[in-house]
Amino acid sequence: SQTIHQWPATLVQPVGSPLSLECTVEGTSNPNLYWYRQAAGRGLQLLFYSVGIGQISSEVPQNLSASRPQDRQFILSSKKLLLSDSGFYLCAWSKGQGMRGYTFGSGTRLTVV
Amino acid sequence: SQQGEEDPQALSIQEGENATMNCSYKTSINNLQWYRQNSGRGLVHLILIRSNEREKHSGRLRVTLDTSKKSSSLLITASRAADTASYFCATDVATGNQFYFGTGTSLTVIP
Numbered sequence: 602s603q604t605i606h607q608w609p610a611t612l613v614q615p616v617g618s619p620l621s622l623e624c625t626v627e628g629t630s631n632p633n634l635y636w637y638r639q640a641a642g643r644g645l646q647l648l649f650y651s652v653g654i655g656q657i658s659s660e661v662p663q664n665l666s667a668s669r670p671q672d673r674q675f676i677l678s679s680k681k682l683l684l685s686d687s688g689f690y691l692c693a694w695s696k697g698q699g700m701r702g703y704t705f706g707s708g709t710r711l712t713v714v
Numbered sequence: 715s716q717q718g719e720e721d722p723q724a725l726s727i728q729e730g731e732n733a734t735m736n737c738s739y740k741t742s743i744n745n746l747q748w749y750r751q752n753s754g755r756g757l758v759h760l761i762l763i764r765s766n767e768r769e770k771h772s773g774r775l776r777v778t779l780d781t782s783k784k785s786s787s788l789l790i791t792a793s794r795a796a797d798t799a800s801y802f803c804a805t806d807v808a809t810g811n812q813f814y815f816g817t818g819t820s821l822t823v824i825p
Contacts, residue, residue, distance in 0.1 A: 644817035691756055699813055702759025
């Protein structure tokens, strides 16, 4: 069966520090991968999506970047965190366009202090 | 932005009652999905309805779609305390591959 792993679960980082969040998928090949951010009590904002290795599309200009070094690995990074980067980050995968739905990871709660 | 909006933002009902949540969106879609999120967790896919469908059922869930009004509703019948969660709609765009999520409805079912 397919599983998605996202870590760490929580992270507290000082302003100006770097960030690396990792997401891996097991049990499938060539998934579409997504990074979302959810502000407290708000909806999900699509940050990046990838349809293949090295193929990254960015939805909003921001302080973050994403990479897909392997088929089932998706990494969210920042060189210097801002206070406004705080939030709940969710990784998700889908087969193709997601007609069977997206499968989400358990999320990373990032607090920038 | 294609992001949808759910209405109401928050809903509190007694166990056994029905809960109805609405979603409105802006541009033409191919598909609309509903998800559930327990506090501090990832989202779980509930149901997908295609643009050429008007109604779909899954267990205690009933979803309707009105493309002329660009709106959808999610009905949870005979609610249970375990249904307490946030519910989100997600829409794609007719020319794209991604799903965009709404702002969510927070449902509280009181035992």
